[in-house]
Amino acid sequence: MTDNNSGRATAWLVCLLVAAALYGNYYVYDSVGPVADLLQQQRGFSDTQIGMLNAIYNLPNIVLILVGGVLVDRFGAARMTLWTAALCLAGALLTAFGPDFASMAAGRLLFGIGAETFSIATVVAVADYFGKRDLAFAIGVTLSVGRLGSFSADMSPTWFASSYAAGWQPPLMIAAAFAASSFAVALVYWWIDRAPARERAAQGIVAAKANEGFAWRDMLHFGKAYWYLLGLCVLWYSVMMAFRSTFSIKYFQHAHGLDLATAGEMNSYVFLAAVFATPAFGWLCDRVGRYAPFLAFGALLLPIAMAVMALTQWSLWWSTLLIGVSFSLVPAVMWPLCSKLVRPNRFGTAIGLMWVVQNAGIGGANMLAGWLNSRAGASAQNPAGYDSMMLFFGICSVLGVVCALLLWLTAGRRDQEAATHKA
Numbered sequence: 001m002t003d004n005n006s007g008r009a010t011a012w013l014v015c016l017l018v019a020a021a022l023y024g025n026y027y028v029y030d031s032v033g034p035v036a037d038l039l040q041q042q043r044g045f046s047d048t049q050i051g052m053l054n055a056i057y058n059l060p061n062i063v064l065i066l067v068g069g070v071l072v073d074r075f076g077a078a079r080m081t082l083w084t085a086a087l088c089l090a091g092a093l094l095t096a097f098g099p100d101f102a103s104m105a106a107g108r109l110l111f112g113i114g115a116e117t118f119s120i121a122t123v124v125a126v127a128d129y130f131g132k133r134d135l136a137f138a139i140g141v142t143l144s145v146g147r148l149g150s151f152s153a154d155m156s157p158t159w160f161a162s163s164y165a166a167g168w169q170p171p172l173m174i175a176a177a178f179a180a181s182s183f184a185v186a187l188v189y190w191w192i193d194r195a196p197a198r199e200r201a202a203q204g205i206v207a208a209k210a211n212e213g214f215a216w217r218d219m220l221h222f223g224k225a226y227w228y229l230l231g232l233c234v235l236w237y238s239v240m241m242a243f244r245s246t247f248s249i250k251y252f253q254h255a256h257g258l259d260l261a262t263a264g265e266m267n268s269y270v271f272l273a274a275v276f277a278t279p280a281f282g283w284l285c286d287r288v289g290r291y292a293p294f295l296a297f298g299a300l301l302l303p304i305a306m307a308v309m310a311l312t313q314w315s316l317w318w319s320t321l322l323i324g325v326s327f328s329l330v331p332a333v334m335w336p337l338c339s340k341l342v343r344p345n346r347f348g349t350a351i352g353l354m355w356v357v358q359n360a361g362i363g364g365a366n367m368l369a370g371w372l373n374s375r376a377g378a379s380a381q382n383p384a385g386y387d388s389m390m391l392f393f394g395i396c397s398v399l400g401v402v403c404a405l406l407l408w409l410t411a412g413r414r415d416q417e418a419a420t421h422k423a
């Protein structure tokens with residue numbers, strides 16, 4: 001389908017539409033943090049309630065994304081992108097207009113149920129159109145535009161200062177508007193996909209999906225390389241998300257003496273680096289035709305960054321640089337490589353299973369790291385109290401490197417070979 005010029009043009013159009021849809025989705029994902037203080041001051045929400053508005057996103061997905069992945073394989077990426085974008089819009093509206101905490105939490109729950117399956121559908125959409133050629137670059141482009149959505153949400157107090165001055169609700173209404181634009185773009189993608197979907201059906205891909213029913217059994221037949229990839233996904237995302245999204249700013253302040261603004265800025269550079277570097281690394285992997293060695297290199301940078309932060313007094317620019325490269329390289333390679341390790345009609349299920357464990361891992365790492373800090377009394381007066389958290393993150397990231405090396409040994413000697421031995 002993608003061998004001729006019009007096929008390539010359609011593929012890039014779909015890639016850009018999916019990227020635009022992901023931008024709105026990631027904006028809503030990160031929209032609670034900037035209004036946290038206003039919610040506390042104006043609605044009297046406690047820290048626990050604000051934490052719950054984000055936690056409620058992850059918890060149901062420990063079970064639900066697997067179903068979402070199976071549904072993507074069964075009904076196709078375009079239909080699932082559209083349906084889940086509608087769910088996300090409903091969730092964002094309820095969060096913005098909910099009269100009390102319970103309805104706001106229900107809104108975040110609805111958004112979470114839609115958003116993770118939506119993300120799977122976007123990766124599968126790109127894989128449907130790009131096959132082998134330029135796949136990592138195209139996935140890198142969509143992820144990078146998604147990261148721009150996260151970055152925009154972080155910057156929204158500056159960009160939409162007047163809405164923040166008006167209170168907690170207008171910024172969440174802006175987030176709902178981004179969810180609406182994401183739905184509109186998903187609708188255009190679904191419309192464009194109708195003819196190519198018929199073509200895929202004629203080639204037997206969709207027919208195979210529909211006839212084979214649910215795929216629980218198939219998961220047991222994913223090859224060894226897939227399970228090493230899953231191990232890396234859980235360990236790497238647990239450290240990356242629990243550290244960078246939850247504890248890094250506080251750690252920079254207490255253990256390295258940065259003020260809040262500088263610590264926040266230092267953290268946001270990781271997002272900004274990923275906007276540019278993710279597609280660049282994807283492009284490089286496509287050109288070189290190797291994936292596993294790049295993945296192992298990206299995974300290795302994380303424990304090195306942890307060691308630099310915990311064991312040296314080097315400038316935090318070094319660890320930010322290392323984490324920025326790792327945060328750009330690993331996702332740019334992980335999802336294209338996953339598509340090479342399983343059959344196309346099981347790709348959604350394969351990502352779904354990875355994200356089930358990933359969500360549990362991120363939730364567990366957040367809780368364990370918080371408990372380790374509290375137990376050791378970590379604070380500005382006691383920076384050594386963060387040592388056990390850093391050791392925990394260090395061990396997880398080293399185990400991630402072990403998974404990446406085993407993956408390289410199993411499937412990566414010539415990555416292309418993996419495609420011919422799919423589970």
Ligand SMILES: N[C@@H](Cc1c[nH]cn1)C(=O)NCC(=O)O
Pocket residue numbers: 026029116119143237331355358
């Ligand atoms: N399961 C998602 C988690 C996420 C991050 N931001 C929004 N959702 C995931 O792993 N997505 C791929 C990624 O690297 O963002």
